[in-house]
Amino acid sequence: MKKSYKIEVDCANCANKMEQAAKSTEGVKDAVVNFMTLKMNVEFEEGADPKAVMQQVRKACKKVEDDCEIYL
Amino acid sequence: MNKKQKKVLRRILLSLALLALITALFALGVLPENRWLKLGLYLIPYLVIGYDILIKAAKGLRNAQPFDENFLMAVATVGAMALGEYLEGAAVMLFYQIGELFQSYAVGKSRRSISQLMDIRPDYANLPGEDGALRQVDPDEVPVGTVIWVQPGEKIPIDGVVAEGQSTLDTAALTGESVPRDVGEGDEVISGCINMSGLLKIRTTREFGESTASKILDMVENASSKKSRQENFISRFARIYTPVVCFSALALALLPPLVRLLLQLSADWSVWLYRALTFLVISCPCALVISIPLSFFAGIGGASSAGVLVKGSNYMEALARVRTLAFDKTGTMTQGVFEVSGVHHSAMEERQLLELAALAESYSTHPISRSLQRAWGGELDKSRVSEVQEIAGRGLTARVDGKAVAVGNDKLMASFGIAAIPCRSVGTVVHVAVDGAYAGHILITDMLKPTAKEAVAALKGAGVERAVMLTGDSRAAADETAKALGVEEVYSELLPADKVAKVEQLLAQKRGRAQVGFVGDGINDAPVLSRADVGIAMGALGSDAAIEAADVVLMDDNPLKVAKAIRIAKKCIRIVYENIIFAIGVKLLCLVLGAVGLANMWVAIFADVGVMVIAVLNAIRALRVKKL
Numbered sequence: 158m159k160k161s162y163k164i165e166v167d168c169a170n171c172a173n174k175m176e177q178a179a180k181s182t183e184g185v186k187d188a189v190v191n192f193m194t195l196k197m198n199v200e201f202e203e204g205a206d207p208k209a210v211m212q213q214v215r216k217a218c219k220k221v222e223d224d225c226e227i228y229l
Numbered sequence: 230m231n232k233k234q235k236k237v238l239r240r241i242l243l244s245l246a247l248l249a250l251i252t253a254l255f256a257l258g259v260l261p262e263n264r265w266l267k268l269g270l271y272l273i274p275y276l277v278i279g280y281d282i283l284i285k286a287a288k289g290l291r292n293a294q295p296f297d298e299n300f301l302m303a304v305a306t307v308g309a310m311a312l313g314e315y316l317e318g319a320a321v322m323l324f325y326q327i328g329e330l331f332q333s334y335a336v337g338k339s340r341r342s343i344s345q346l347m348d349i350r351p352d353y354a355n356l357p358g359e360d361g362a363l364r365q366v367d368p369d370e371v372p373v374g375t376v377i378w379v380q381p382g383e384k385i386p387i388d389g390v391v392a393e394g395q396s397t398l399d400t401a402a403l404t405g406e407s408v409p410r411d412v413g414e415g416d417e418v419i420s421g422c423i424n425m426s427g428l429l430k431i432r433t434t435r436e437f438g439e440s441t442a443s444k445i446l447d448m449v450e451n452a453s454s455k456k457s458r459q460e461n462f463i464s465r466f467a468r469i470y471t472p473v474v475c476f477s478a479l480a481l482a483l484l485p486p487l488v489r490l491l492l493q494l495s496a497d498w499s500v501w502l503y504r505a506l507t508f509l510v511i512s513c514p515c516a517l518v519i520s521i522p523l524s525f526f527a528g529i530g531g532a533s534s535a536g537v538l539v540k541g542s543n544y545m546e547a548l549a550r551v552r553t554l555a556f557d558k559t560g561t562m563t564q565g566v567f568e569v570s571g572v573h574h575s576a577m578e579e580r581q582l583l584e585l586a587a588l589a590e591s592y593s594t595h596p597i598s599r600s601l602q603r604a605w606g607g608e609l610d611k612s613r614v615s616e617v618q619e620i621a622g623r624g625l626t627a628r629v630d631g632k633a634v635a636v637g638n639d640k641l642m643a644s645f646g647i648a649a650i651p652c653r654s655v656g657t658v659v660h661v662a663v664d665g666a667y668a669g670h671i672l673i674t675d676m677l678k679p680t681a682k683e684a685v686a687a688l689k690g691a692g693v694e695r696a697v698m699l700t701g702d703s704r705a706a707a708d709e710t711a712k713a714l715g716v717e718e719v720y721s722e723l724l725p726a727d728k729v730a731k732v733e734q735l736l737a738q739k740r741g742r743a744q745v746g747f748v749g750d751g752i753n754d755a756p757v758l759s760r761a762d763v764g765i766a767m768g769a770l771g772s773d774a775a776i777e778a779a780d781v782v783l784m785d786d787n788p789l790k791v792a793k794a795i796r797i798a799k800k801c802i803r804i805v806y807e808n809i810i811f812a813i814g815v816k817l818l819c820l821v822l823g824a825v826g827l828a829n830m831w832v833a834i835f836a837d838v839g840v841m842v843i844a845v846l847n848a849i850r851a852l853r854v855k856k857l
Contacts, residue, residue, distance in 0.1 A: 167333055169519040170298065173464045191454045192519075193340065193526040198454055223288045 162197045165226040178217040184210035237330045244278035271315035279322040296471040298513040305509040317830045328838030335845045343530030349402045349421035349442045351386030368437040379429045388440040389431040391416050396427040404785040405536030452529045455541025463521045467514040478508035507823040510833040520808040520844035527851035528801030536784035537794040544780040547763045548798035552743035554693045558700035560750035562681045567673050569604035574650045575669035589627040589636045635662040655705045680789045685714045687792035699728045728757045796857040804851050808844045815840045
């Protein structure tokens with residue numbers, strides 16, 4: 158399953174870091190962060206609960222870049 | 230500028246003023262040269278501009294992010310302060326913030342200008358209320374089959390069919406060309422066009438989300454999510470670059486002094502520490518990381534303003550490398566409709582022969598009859614025609630102005646024992662006989678698009694080395710079209726599966742990074758479009774299959790756009806490489822100069838901020854595609 162989320166982040170490298178953080182979160186099969194359109198496209202693992210996984214993704218992103226936001 | 234940016238700008242100006250004042254006071258000798266006084270005074274502008282960076286650095290440290298650029302900037306500036314370089318410490322922080330502000334402003338601006346280019350998103354739909362007044366509703370809430378009203382000057386929000394009204398539509402926002410299109414009752418209209426003259430009542434045939442405008446916007450917005458090789462390279466590079474530079478900085482601070490101590494020289498700790506701090510200032514990969522996706526984003530945005538939709542950064546790259554281009558004939562290079570292209574061996578005025586044939590065929594709706602009628606152009610007085618008799622597979626006979634007229638193919642002529650003169654040109658030949666005598670023939674062919682020949686020539690100019698025509702048409706027709714276009718390689722009488730096989734052959738023959746493109750009109754060639762490295766669909770206004778299957782979509786059916794698309798892609802990729810080479814080059818140069826002590830922190834901050842500013846400005850150039 159794929160979902161798209163709106164994000165808020167200031168610098169392009171931070172967006173890359175968020176992408177890495179999201180990718181390595183449990184339950185995420187693949188994630189792409191698009192800095193130009195400020196969107197995060199997440200592909201979830203089979204059977205994962207997107208809501209719970211996205212909470213983790215948000216936490217992981219906050220950790221690498223304090224100044225970011227994912228609108229769930 | 231938004232609120233956040235304005236706040237940063239105020240801090241920058243305040244800090245800049247303070248810094249200038251303090252520096253001037255010390256330089257003029259108004260203030261005494263006291264180390265502690267200096268530190269105290271310079272700390273004011275430093276903290277004004279850098280307090281948030283210091284806070285973020287502390288947070289990054291807590292979250293175990295040692296290579297966070299805030300942290301690096303904090304270490305570099307605090308280090309400079311500790312070494313007694315107060316002005317430099319404060320100035321580096323100031324320039325870093327100026328760079329960040331510029332970057333955020335430039336990115337925001339290009340985001341806006343690209344969404345302006347794609348200004349096709351309709352905000353509302355008009356529904357007639359009971360009292361006759363119009364009610365504006367969210368287009369998302371309009372069910373299929375509703376009649377919506379579009380007033381002059383408004384955008385058509387949803388695809389549909391004109392139920393009532395006449396008008397002219399401006400399709401410029403979709404195709405990049407302002408060729409007005411006349412529409413009337415029963416015509417299909419697509420969302421995103423602007424109604425220019427009269428009130429149109431449109432019965433919607435799709436939901437808003439499925440309408441052309443929504444689909445195009447969705448595609449453009451998601452295009453930069455398909456990342457190109459260069460973008461992936463840069464994110465990988467950024468991930469190793471910062472740690473490598475940081476460890477080099479550490480090595481630079483420790484190794485040379487230790488070696489010097491062993492050699493019983495003075496260690497010069499502060500000199501090497503300063504050089505190491507210079508490294509940290511250059512360690513941020515920002516210029517690269519921002520300028521590459523920005524170049525692609527601007528390129529894709531610019532292309533869509535020219536009516537060329539590129540579905541991903543990766544296709545932008547592939548498009549720039551197209552060296553072999555295969556294309557379909559019918560509908561791509563030709564108009565796909567049959568037109569009278571000549572009247573030969575006529576026993577009378579050519580116009581007269583055409584009129585005679587058109588009159589005889591005036592009761593028929595056969596495509597050939599229609600093209601005869603269209604070529605004649607005038608009103609046909611059907612009362613002049615009588616005794617029409619159709620002869621299936623051959624043509625027809627009729628009495629026109631009292632004369633016995635036979636219009637049809639060779640077989641029809643043979644059946645009357647009339648010697649027909651065969652035509653040397655390729656196409657459908659319509660022979661005409663009057664009162665049993667041969668009167669000449671009319672040639673009907675699928676006409677080349679007016680820009681087709683120019684388009685093939687332009688491809689060569691855009692770097693395409695090999696142009697190949699693939700067509701299902703007969704060999705004679707294919708060869709003639711190819712000759713007219715100046716294409717040397719033609720494969721004719723191909724079934725759709727054969728076209729796939731041919732493209733696979735071309736794919737097998739390509740060398741190096743060269744790519745194989747295929748251009749089609751989206752009808753019957755979806756498999757080929759998806760098989761080629763770059764599938765280019767043409768004239769996609771309203772054709773869903775083509776939009777789905779292709780990697781690049783040309784909004785109108787002008788073949789010249791193919792070369793333009795390639796030129797846009799080439800410009801974009803050139804800018805990408807310029808930025809990669811420029812940014813990495815300057816940074817490496819500054820690292821080397823910094824290590825040997827030739828570059829100080831001022832040079833380093835230029836390498837960081839200056840390069841980023843230049844790279845961003847260069848990236849925005851990809852947006853300008855009008856003159857390509």
